[in-house]
Amino acid sequence: MKLVCTQSNLNSNLSLVSRAVPSRPTHPVLGNVKLEANQETQQVSLTGFDLSLGIQTKFAATVEEEGELTLPAKLLTDIVSRLPEGEITIDSEAGETICILRSSSGHYQVRGMSTEEFPELPVMSNSEVTQLPTAALIKGLQGSLFATSADETKQVLTGVHLIVKKDSLEFAATDGHRLAVVETSYQDTDRSSEVQPESDIEEFSVTVPARALRELERMVGMRQLAESVAVHVEQGQVVFQLGEQRLTSRTLEGQYPNYRLLIPREFERQVAMDRRQLLSALERIGVFTDQKNNLVKFTMDSLNQELFLSVDAKEVGSGRESMAAQISGDDMEIAFNLKYLMEGLKAIPSNEIQLQLNEASNPVILTPLGGLKMTYLIMPVQLRT
Amino acid sequence: MKLVCTQSNLNSNLSLVSRAVPSRPTHPVLGNVKLEANQETQQVSLTGFDLSLGIQTKFAATVEEEGELTLPAKLLTDIVSRLPEGEITIDSEAGETICILRSSSGHYQVRGMSTEEFPELPVMSNSEVTQLPTAALIKGLQGSLFATSADETKQVLTGVHLIVKKDSLEFAATDGHRLAVVETSYQDTDRSSEVQPESDIEEFSVTVPARALRELERMVGMRQLAESVAVHVEQGQVVFQLGEQRLTSRTLEGQYPNYRLLIPREFERQVAMDRRQLLSALERIGVFTDQKNNLVKFTMDSLNQELFLSVDAKEVGSGRESMAAQISGDDMEIAFNLKYLMEGLKAIPSNEIQLQLNEASNPVILTPLGGLKMTYLIMPVQLRT
Missing domain, CATH: 3.10.150.10 (DNA Polymerase III, subunit A, domain 2)
Known part of the structure; x- marks a missing residue:
């Protein structure tokens, strides 16, 4: 693998995917980020995954030689965030797990691990994708996330229950002591022309862990309001796609309380x-x-x-x-x-x-x-x- | 006691003296600040004292009735810092330890303690006072404080050794692994005309705990450079006087290492x-x-x-x-x-x-x-x- 990218690109994308890297990984490789350099697309892909929450992002780079490797997320972020602005060269011999980073004045060797043990992120089949308006998503998350339970034994209550309807989104969260419900109509918000017509929207509901939605809230907050977020639910997994950024999470199984009755x-x-x-x-x-x-x-x-x-x-x-x-x-x-x-x-x-x-x-x-x-x-x- | 003062005056002076209030007081009254209202001077005096470090400050107020009381430092700071700008009335019946604070919309009762058990701060006899130029003091503290030892068993090494000479100040600090020495000449710094002539300066040296000097650094940093700081050393105590603000500290006894030899x-x-x-x-x-x-x-x-x-x-x-x-x-x-x-x-x-x-x-x-x-x-x- 051999590539050249800018410090600012690498730094911002690293800090994004690092949020899905556990601070105390159950397996060493999960403390790493996966780095893939694609010569055809001239893109670098970074992935962080704690087996529940996964974040993947892609950015442009000059890829001279394809390759993939996993590198310690914290160490790599610590180095790259301190490097001066400008070009960074990343280099590793095929089959080797040592990677060399070069900046204008520095030369860093970082020991990584092969990508073989790094788990694959769930993939999104393009067939059943729903486009959600960004503004509605932001308002719904802001008004509900705080009311979720922090007690892991409370199962579905540690997540936000999202109902995707033909013309609106409904967000509900409760920890048993209080309940927050937000309804955001598609009409209220600045819907992008890219968002699909109502009639195409498949109604469904899903309960997503608060931790994943807090990251989604951050990621969505950094984007243009006019963009939409694609969502896909399949086999206990939910996948949100925001341009080149993808967030995946397991969903919370079990019946969500019928909060309307309360x-x-x-x-x-x-x-x-x-x-x-x-x-x-x-x-x-x-x-x-x-x-x-x-x-x-x-x-x-x-x-x-x-x-x-x-x-x-x-x-x-x-x-x-x-x-x-x-x-x-x-x-x-x-x-x-x-x-x-x-x-x-x-x-x-x-x-x-x-x-x-x-x-x-x-x-x-x-x-x-x-x-x-x-x-x-x-x-x-x-x-x- | 009955007085009226502004929220901003009370707030800034409270946060200043609170820095000398221990978070875990050895005696309940040391967790309080002492409040004294003087009708003649129309001033309020606040004191915090942990038996080693003491901070006292005075500010103008409309004192309708003299009196003194000690009040819980943290609770009082928490309330006053949240009150809106404007006038605050402080009221307590003579002999009572309950104090009433009134703001535009609020009414707060705070239970205090009498001032009898609150220890007196060391006093400064005016005879042997030395005026130190503020700029020299700031430079000396900035260049030495970081090198003091944080290990309480290291006695004199937990302080800065200050030598007051006729024409300069010398600051030294070492933790046994490194040593910082700063000499600030009075000529280099903007000496105020108020500072006494060199010939009057009594040469002396004193080792002052880093904790007290960090507070002094903060207090001096908030003042005009042209002002000077009066210092007085007596019987194991050092007193710094900055306008209406006074900082007292015990000194560290014992021979300071002869660092020049190193x-x-x-x-x-x-x-x-x-x-x-x-x-x-x-x-x-x-x-x-x-x-x-x-x-x-x-x-x-x-x-x-x-x-x-x-x-x-x-x-x-x-x-x-x-x-x-x-x-x-x-x-x-x-x-x-x-x-x-x-x-x-x-x-x-x-x-x-x-x-x-x-x-x-x-x-x-x-x-x-x-x-x-x-x-x-x-x-x-x-x-x-």
Whole structure:
């Protein structure tokens, strides 16, 4: 193998695929990235794969001699990221696992491994591909990913449930304590002309691990909004294709909870207020919460159209904040887990938000006023009286 | 106690004194800051003290009622830093340890402790005060602090040895493996007219813990260069006074090593080169070092006026960099601990640096070319051959 590429190309593509390389690989070769140089296409392909998440990318290079090799991802990234801008020559003898990198002033030898043991990424058959609009994908991921469970024993709850419909995408995530649902219509978003007509779209649903979708979110965020992302689901695998970049992931098997049943349809009370004002007031009184007591109390004063937020930490002190709110319905007191409330507020992309409530023990819905169709459900915490 | 002050004043002064508050106090009251409101001066004084390092500061406030109290440093900083800009009212009943903070929309109760148990900071008797030029102090601390020992059992080596002379300051630090000495003449720096004439300066030396001097460096860096810093040493204590801010610290007792004896006076070889170029080459080949092997080899080629740097990590690979250098004396190979070398190079404030060497087992001196009078001595590492 012999090729010449630019430092910036190699560096940015390496850091992309390195995100799929495990820091503690179960097998040494999985700590490596696979590097393939193709003389015909004059392209270099890089692959990182932890057996669940895989990222592959291709970029232009002057390939003088074909070849493939796997190289330690961390070491290679550490070297390349520190090299000055300019050309890098990568060189290795056929059959050898030692690779030589040359820059303007440096000469580096890196010991790699042959590609034989490196597992193949799942491939995408072109027949059943669905094109998803980028903007809808970004909004859906931003509004749902935070609500997934970090507890690996919770199976499907560690992923986002994605429903691809003829005219919209639906994203749902829940960790058992709260639920986030986002619907993004294709019409709302800047659909590229490349996206296929609605009638061609095959409806399906899939639950994808949050870890893979966080990487997808990063990758999609770096691209043009007008582009679309191709998705293909097959045999427990999902493949997303973004131009020359591919992300593959195993899917989460098992029935996703029927979350629609949890969302109340009627409410006795509504409170509308400024989202950022509520967030900063919660941040301030949140100083008095800790891991044992993570509870904030809301007290409504519909007469004065004022909302009081308070935290009481007996031994330490207490905090109270007041803010203007449009309140309808009878006054009540209700308490929330501060963390769940704040995470939802941060993910909602609107200036004004609305709380919809029934009794102090019933689920509460948080929605943006205007803009995105997002529903965030949290269970209140029982107040000891 | 009742006072009104601005959020920005209270916030900046709180974060300053909080740096002297231990995160794990040996006595609960040491986790607090002491707050004193003086009606006559219309000033608030804040103090943090961990029994070794103390920081005190004063700022203007509208004091309606005198009083003093200690309050939990972390909780108070967390609240105040999140409050919006504007006025804050602080209120506590005489004899009570509960304090009420009011901002535009918030009302916070914080439980404190009486000031009785809070230890007094050492006081500075005005008689024997020396004025140090700020610029000289900054340069001296920047060039020496990094070389102190982090090992608490090493006593005096955990501090910087400061010698105040009639016309200059000398700073020395060593951890037993390397030594940094900086001399800053009063003439070199922009001496303020306030600084006392040389003849009045009492010569003395003192060893001050690095932790206290790092805080002093921060505090001095936030001030005008034209100001001077008053210093006073007495009974195992050193006090630095910067306007309304005071830093006190215990001094380190015991004989500081006679480091002048360690510095060679004659050299057989000299190598001059660009400092940043050397630093970035070392960063790149440093990728191949680890905790076991932290060794970089220098090979001189005086014929071509070229310097080669190399690291060899047998199992992993190797790196080599070359750079132009002005080399005089016979060619040689010499090896250094990469960490010690890079820390010195980062602290030297010049574009060009000079290495002065004898044999491969003798101490090596690193000095800036032009500008500051700084000497950095490192011991080479024996190369196994």
